[in-house]
Amino acid sequence: MTSAPANPYFFATLEAWLSHLEVAHPLGIDMSLERITLVKNALGLQITCPVITVAGTNGKGSTCAFLEAILIAAGYRVACHTSPHLLHFNERARLQGVAASDAQLLVHFAAVEEARLRVPNTPTLTYFEFTTLAILHLFAQANLDVVILEVGMGGRLDAVNIIDADCAIVTSIDIDHASFLGTTREAIAREKAGIFRAGKIAVCGDPLPPQSLIDYATSLGCDLHLSGRDFHFQGDQQQWAWSGRDKRFSGLGYPALRGANQLLNAAAALAALSALHHRLPVSAQDIRLGFATVELPGRFQVLPGRPTRIFDVAHNPHAAATLYRSLDSMGYFPYTFAVFGAMADKDIGAVLQPFISLVDYWFCTDLPTARAASALAIKAQLLALGVAEERHKDGGIRCFADPAKAYQEAVAKAGEGDRIVVFGSFYTVAGVMAYRNNLVN
Known part of the structure; x- marks a missing residue:
């Protein structure tokens, strides 16, 4: 284990x-790989x-x-390394589906700091x-068969x-993230395609991939798998099927993750696993079990109860x-209550418009x-979209x-047959989750 030297920038927790x-x-964000x-x-x-x-x-x-x-x-x-986290930083580093402990992470935080201090003209x-390096260092020493990495922004x-x-x-x-990635799908697609590597497997689950992504993958000689060209999926009310270049899986149960786009995400995952089959073979039963048991809080997560x-x-x-x-496919509810908070740099009006x-x-x-928009600023956006402040006799906003x-x-006002939607920033969902967890504990 790496031990932390006597340095004011090494910490015990x-x-x-x-x-x-x-x-x-x-x-906070410094788009460069040099340091x-x-x-x-x-x-x-x-x-x-x-x-x-x-x-x-979306869908990462x-x-x-x-x-x-x-x-x-x-x-x-x-x-698996994902970000951001909802309640605890440790969620960003999972080993066999379990979040790494503080003790596991501290060793590698110290290792990163030791290495940083050895670099001439020490970079910040x-x-x-920093945290990505620490998590990657943990993974590098964990005797693994496969590592899954979620991009934070862009690619x-x-x-x-x-x-x-x-x-x-x-x-x-x-x-x-238009100020960092570009203002068109073509520009953004090229940034995201930056994770492709020459001669390696590349998968795009977007049913309408921009030409810039296809052109970049072609220039690298990638083995490119496109939704609708190299792999397909279809389903009915009971089950769904996936087919690729040389594999087909039928009679699949719908994933435990709910939501309108989850089959798009599941299909891309199967395309990747099919392409990697020579290195990481999986069976149809593995796929069925994985889809049945998968969990991811905060993604169309429907809580039990009324x-x-x-x-x-x-x-x-x-x-x-x-x-x-x-939400629209869920059926009838007398009233829908929304708890919403968002970052100020988001297109809040466009996020609110569908609802x-x-x-x-x-x-x-x-x-x-x-970084957050104030509740009053969100209210102003709703008013501009035509929502009445006193929409009902007991209020609207x-x-x-x-x-x-x-x-x-919202819980105090909602009836048993109503629904409450908590959405927007991770901070919004995390704040409600933390409150509910405190009630349980």
Whole structure:
């Protein structure tokens, strides 16, 4: 085990490390691989098992969860790095589906800091860069069969892209993070395709892939698998089927993850596993078991009990449209209550637009980060979209200081036959989840 030297920037707890990293680099997001690559080289970081990297505007977390569940069901030693987390940082590093402990992570935080300090003209690292290196270092020493990596933002310049992917998946492509990635699908697709590697497997699950992605994969000589060309899926009310270039799986049960686009994500995951079959063979039974047991909090997560409660981290227009379709297919509810909070840099009006006719009561919330839009700013967006502040005799739009208070009020007002939708930023869903967990504990 690596021991931390006597240095004021080594910390005894994970919480202290994370607090330090939030202010250690002058920019929260710094799109460059130069600094992290220097520290990676100083660490001697290498991952020798197959690596699957997943990018996309939406569906990344679900696709990673599908891959993880199927590969674990097949008996492989699997690690998965996702971001952001909902309740605990440790969720970002899973080994065999279990979050790494603080003790496991601290060893590798210290290792990254030791390596960073050895680099001439010592570079600073962002929170995401530093923590990604620590998690990758943990994985590199864990004797694994396969590593799954979720891109944080974009692809080409994301921290996880310091590792060469044996198979790279782009799930969906839409406008988000435009100030960093571009303002068109073509530009954004090229950024996401930056995770492709020459001669390696590339999968795109978007049914309308921009030409820029196809052209870049072709220029690299990738083995490119496109939805609708190289793999297909179809289903009825009972089951679904998937077919690829030389494999077919029929009679599949629908994944345990609910939502309008989950078959798109599941199909891309199967395309990747089919292409990797010579290195990581999985059976039809492994696939069925993986889809039946997969879990991912905050993705059209429907809680048991009444009123019906749905948690979803839909925070951009593409994800919001998908959430709307999922909600619309649920059947009749007398009233729908929405608890919503979002980051100020999101297209909040476009996120809210699909729900204007669906939601009866809006509970707008502040969030515990300077990046968030205020509840009053969200209310102004709703008013601009034509929502009446006094939509019903007991109100239509209300503002709250935090998600827990908004959720408490929604529960107090909702009848047993109604539904409550908690959506928007991860902070929104996490705030309500933490409140509910405290009630249980």
